Amino acid sequence: MFGNLRGWEIFVILGVIILLFGAKKLPDMARSLGKSARILKSEAKAMKKEGEAEDAATAATPADQSAQQPVAPRTIQAAPGDVTSSRPVSEPNRTAQG
Numbered sequence: 001m002f003g004n005l006r007g008w009e010i011f012v013i014l015g016v017i018i019l020l021f022g023a024k025k026l027p028d029m030a031r032s033l034g035k036s037a038r039i040l041k042s043e044a045k046a047m048k049k050e051g052e053a054e055d056a057a058t059a060a061t062p063a064d065q066s067a068q069q070p071v072a073p074r075t076i077q078a079a080p081g082d083v084t085s086s087r088p089v090s091e092p093n094r095t096a097q098g
Contacts, residue, residue: 005013021029 018026
């Protein structure tokens with residue numbers, strides 16, 4: 001689709017974009033888009049590391065699991081810059097009843 005565009009057509013499209021959004025808003029939009037891409041990339045890496053850690057933990061023997069440190073309580077993460085909404089999560093204690 002874009003392979004058929006000539007040079008002057010690209011300039012017309014860029015001109016329309018500048019007229020719609022304004023020259024002052026475009027750098028802010030590009031900056032916020034880049035910030036969002038960095039956040040998405042870091043979250044994807046964190047999820048991948050967490051998955052690898054869980055795979056390694058399930059492959060460990062029971063003797064290795066008893067030697068590990070106690071698990072810290074899980075917390076709900078707040079939005080960046082919002083420190084008031086982060087709180088601990090109470091999870092039910094699942095014990096075998098027989």
